[in-house]
Amino acid sequence: MLPALEISGLTKTYKGGFQALKGIDLTVKQGDFFALLGPNGAGKSTTIGIITSLVNKTAGSVAVFGHDIDQALEAAKSFIGLVPQEFNFNQFESLMKILVNQAGYYGVERKIAVQRAEKYLKQLDLWEKRNDAARMLSGGMKRRLMIARALMHEPKMLILDEPTAGVDIELRRSMWGFLRELNEQGITIILTTHYLEEAEMLCRNIAIIDSGIIVENTDMKSLLAKLDVETFVFDLKPNSAPKVLENLSSRVIDDHTLEVDLNKSQTLNAIFTELNAQGIEVLSMRNKSNRLEELFVSLVGSGQAAVDSAVKE
Amino acid sequence: MASSRNIIALKSILHKEIHRFMRIWVQTLVPPAITISLYFVIFGSLIGSRIGEMGGFDYMSFIVPGLIMMSVITNSYSNVASSFFSAKWQRNVEEMLVAPVPNWVIVAGYVGGGMARGMLVGSIVTIVAMFFVDIQIHNIWVIITTVALTSATFALGGLINAIFAGSFDDISIIPTFILTPLTYLGGVFYSISLLPEFWQGVSQINPIVYMVNAFRYGFLGISDVSLTLSFAVLGVFIVSLYTIAMVLITKGIGLRS
Numbered sequence: 001m002l003p004a005l006e007i008s009g010l011t012k013t014y015k016g017g018f019q020a021l022k023g024i025d026l027t028v029k030q031g032d033f034f035a036l037l038g039p040n041g042a043g044k045s046t047t048i049g050i051i052t053s054l055v056n057k058t059a060g061s062v063a064v065f066g067h068d069i070d071q072a073l074e075a076a077k078s079f080i081g082l083v084p085q086e087f088n089f090n091q092f093e094s095l096m097k098i099l100v101n102q103a104g105y106y107g108v109e110r111k112i113a114v115q116r117a118e119k120y121l122k123q124l125d126l127w128e129k130r131n132d133a134a135r136m137l138s139g140g141m142k143r144r145l146m147i148a149r150a151l152m153h154e155p156k157m158l159i160l161d162e163p164t165a166g167v168d169i170e171l172r173r174s175m176w177g178f179l180r181e182l183n184e185q186g187i188t189i190i191l192t193t194h195y196l197e198e199a200e201m202l203c204r205n206i207a208i209i210d211s212g213i214i215v216e217n218t219d220m221k222s223l224l225a226k227l228d229v230e231t232f233v234f235d236l237k238p239n240s241a242p243k244v245l246e247n248l249s250s251r252v253i254d255d256h257t258l259e260v261d262l263n264k265s266q267t268l269n270a271i272f273t274e275l276n277a278q279g280i281e282v283l284s285m286r287n288k289s290n291r292l293e294e295l296f297v298s299l300v301g302s303g304q305a306a307v308d309s310a311v312k313e
Numbered sequence: 314m315a316s317s318r319n320i321i322a323l324k325s326i327l328h329k330e331i332h333r334f335m336r337i338w339v340q341t342l343v344p345p346a347i348t349i350s351l352y353f354v355i356f357g358s359l360i361g362s363r364i365g366e367m368g369g370f371d372y373m374s375f376i377v378p379g380l381i382m383m384s385v386i387t388n389s390y391s392n393v394a395s396s397f398f399s400a401k402w403q404r405n406v407e408e409m410l411v412a413p414v415p416n417w418v419i420v421a422g423y424v425g426g427g428m429a430r431g432m433l434v435g436s437i438v439t440i441v442a443m444f445f446v447d448i449q450i451h452n453i454w455v456i457i458t459t460v461a462l463t464s465a466t467f468a469l470g471g472l473i474n475a476i477f478a479g480s481f482d483d484i485s486i487i488p489t490f491i492l493t494p495l496t497y498l499g500g501v502f503y504s505i506s507l508l509p510e511f512w513q514g515v516s517q518i519n520p521i522v523y524m525v526n527a528f529r530y531g532f533l534g535i536s537d538v539s540l541t542l543s544f545a546v547l548g549v550f551i552v553s554l555y556t557i558a559m560v561l562i563t564k565g566i567g568l569r570s
Contacts, residue, residue, distance in 0.1 A: 014570065052411045055570050074315070074413035082411050088404035097332070104325025105412035107318025149408075 002066040004030045004079075004157050004188040005051065010060035012046050012212075020046040022212040023060065028190060028205070030065075030156075033183045035203035035220075036192045039300055043212045044192045045085060048161050052082045065156060078106060081155030083146045085162045085192075091135035095126060095145055098134060099152050106153035113152065120148035123178065140171045147175070157188040164195060176202055196296055200224070210300045231288035232271070234258045237281045245274040259288060322414045323422050330426025334392055341392070341430060342437060345384045349438045352380055353445040356502065368504050368535045373446045378529040379501030382463065384438045386496060386521070387488070389431030389464040393423050393471035394484040401475065406568060416562045420472065420555065427468025428461065435460055449532060455540070456531030462547040463524040467492075469554035476561045476568070500525045505537045520546055 005028040012021040021043045028034045038044050049055030051062055053073060062069045064076035089098050096117055103113035121127045124144040129137060134145060143163060150158060160179070164172045172195075179202060183189050193199055199206060199220075206223055208216040216223060236242055236256045244250045248271060249261040258280075260271050275282060334341040353373070361372035368375055400406040409419055442448060450456065470487070478484045499521030505513050516522050517538075527543035530536040536543070562568065 049570070053569070054407055054410055056565055074415065077411060077413040080411070084407065086404065088407050090400070090403055090405045092336075097329075101325050101329050102408055102412070104328070105322050105409055105414050107321045107413075109321060153412075 001030055003027045003063075004032065004065060005190065006061075006063045007047070007051075008061045010047070010050065010062065011058045012043075012050060012055065013058045020212055021050075021058075021060075024209065024212070024214050026207055026214060026217065028157075028188060030188055031183070031186055032188050032205055033179075033203045034188070034190045035199035035206040036190060036209060037196070037199055037206060037296060038192075038209035042209045042300075044209060045161060047209070048082070048084075048159055048190075048192070051159065052080055053077060078153070079156045081150035081153065081158045083143075083150045083158070083160040083163050085165065087142050087146070089134050089142075089145065089149065092133055094131050094133060095121060095137075095148075096130045098145065099149055102149045103152040108153055116152055116154075117148070120151050124148050140167045143167055144175070147178070151182075155187070157190065158182065159190045161192050162194060163191065164193065164198060172198070208296065208299050215299050229261050229263050231259055231261050232268075233286050233288050234260065234271075234275070234282050235284045235286075237283060240280045242275075242280055243278060245271065248274065318413065319415060319418050322412070323418050323425075326409070326414075326419065326422025327425045327429070330392075330396060330423060331429050333396055334426070334430045341388070342434060345388060345434045346437050346441050349380055349384060350441055352376075353442065357445055367507075368533070370533055370535070374449075374533065375504075375529075376502055377442045377446055377448065378532045379499075379525045381435050381438050381442065382460070382525050382528045383496050383501050385431040385435040385460055385464050386467045386492070386524070388434040389427040390467040390471040390474075390488060390492060391484075392430040393427035393468045394475045394478070394488075396426065397423055397472055397475035398478050398481070398484050401478075401567065402481075410568060416559055419562060420469075420558050423472050424465055424468040427471055428464040431464035431468065432460060435464075451534035452531050454531075455527065459524065459527040459531060459543070459547070462544070462551060463528070466520075466524075466547060466550045466554060469551065469558055472558050473554060473561065476558070476566055478567075495519050495521045500529075500537060520550060523547065 005026065007024060007026040010021050010024045010026075011019070013019045024043070024047065026036075026047075036044050036047065046055055050057045051064065051069075053069065062076075065079045067076040067079070069076045093101075096114075099117035099120070100110060100113040103116060104110065108116070117130075118127070121130050124147060126137075126141060126144055126148065129141065134142065137145060143166075147160070147163065150160075158179075163179075164175055167175065176198065179189060179191075189202075191199065191203060203220055205219050206216070207214050233253075234257070236258060238256045241255055242252050242258045244252060245258075245260060248266070251259045253259055262268065262271070272282075356376060357373035361376070364372045366372070366375075397406070439448065471484075474484055474487050498516065499519050500516070505516045505522060508516060523538055523543035523546040526536040526538045527540055527547075530540055530543075
């Protein structure tokens with residue numbers, strides 16, 4: 001089966017000499033839910049821009065469902081639905097007109113476009129606003145409008161660039177549910193996000209890009225398995241006066257908070273054994289940070305180090 | 314398959330463009346009617362009555378075709394310039410750029426929108442003119458062909474202006490410093506045969522002279538320049554401007570980084 005997306009040796013140098021992409025290779029399987037992560041300026045949006053033909057590449061190749069963008073750009077475009085990072089619709093048009101016009105650009109007949117607009121506006125809780133100008137919508141509604149717009153031609157691959165940025169947690173979770181449903185229907189989804197929890201919860205495969213280089217490209221489980229150390233925070237009964245734990249890396253934060261680092265060879269039981277021995281009662285326990293976040297920070301740091309070293313050489 | 318997709322895409326752009334200027338009709342359709350009424354009152358009735366005949370017709374009848382053409386030129390140009398630049402500025406031009414819309418469809422859609430506004434305004438101005446003067450028609454086909462080609466020419470010009478424009482100021486520079494002077498010196502208010510020989514020669518390089526005169530020929534049957542030459546000039550301009558617009562959009566100048 002052809003991959004949904006195949007990128008090979010992709011480079012981009014902007015006017016002025018800034019090299020945003022330094023020869024990246026990436027493959028996304030059909031039906032995948034794929035995360036493309038990286039810090040600001042890493043090259044995520046440039047990559048998406050090239051795939052969707054909003055940015056001219058310097059070198060390399062991109063194929064969408066087997067259609068090379070240099071040889072069959074229009075065919076490649078017809079497979080892609082794009083939800084960009086910034087609002088890019090006509091703020092003065094009504095939601096209905098924005099959606100129906102967008103479908104028209106893909107050759108969808110007006111009658112069918114109106115039916116689809118109704119379907120997606122209802123699914124995304126925007127139906128009541130269908131005749132309002134887009135500028136009247138809240139930030140979360142605007143994000144949902146862009147998702148509806150990207151689906152109007154029923155693409156086989158949906159690319160979402162920071163789709164939940166600035167969206168409250170309740171709405172974010174409902175959007176996650178909607179994206180999961182789309183993926184279950186067979187739509188390949190590529191997602192960039194700053195919410196690493198989002199990538200961990202939704203995506204099966206992941207690539208981390210830093211300074212224009214792919215520093216990691218694997219499945220989510222394998223990536224998380226690389227995590228050597230996890231830090232747990234224990235909320236203790238007030239005035240517990242905890243001490244550092246023997247045989248474990250731990251820190252006393254205050255008289256009712258303790259942090260413990262646990263590596264792969266250690267178990268949580270060891271912590272509780274020691275806490276019991278000290279007669280300390282635990283009220284609650286949590287991860288200090290998202291697991292993917294810890295890996296991300298370490299990988300992005302190594303990516304920058306690799307770039308620095310290459311520059312020195 | 315691709316051709317039917319392109320036709321639907323073209324209809325969508327046209328629909329969007331026409332809906333845009335109809336939605337803001339107070340800004341787009343009413344002002345030309347008011348402006349042209351003032352021209353008729355001041356230049357036609359008040360001053361025109363003292364000027365007498367020009368080209369064998371009373372002054373009011375003489376300036377009507379030029380005034381209609383002036384409205385068509387201004388509105389065709391400004392419609393595309395402001396609409397396309399606004400789409401760039403709001404970034405909703407990306408809606409078309411990410412879709413499988415060929416570049417010629419984008420050009421044709423915007424130019425078609427500009428022509429629709431130019432010719433609608435031209436029709437409104439013609440109706441207003443009928444309150445001031447008895448309009449006669451010498452050759453309807455010359456009128457239709459000239460107004461369509463002129464409208465297309467300036468819509469293409471507006472598109473190129475918008476592609477290069479980096480700010481809203483940039484889309485008013487060409488109309489203010491080039492288009493308006495060329496229009497006023499393009500034989501709208503006078504016959505170039507009245508000018509000294511040197512300035513008659515200079516007027517020959519003003520393309521608007523050919524457009525206004527061909528249009529006037531359609532109404533009155535008189536022209537300062539040859540009709541064939543007028544159509545040739547229009548043809549050269551349309552082909553050249555279309556080629557430039559296509560090259561700019563294909564290269565993504567001002568549109569893609």
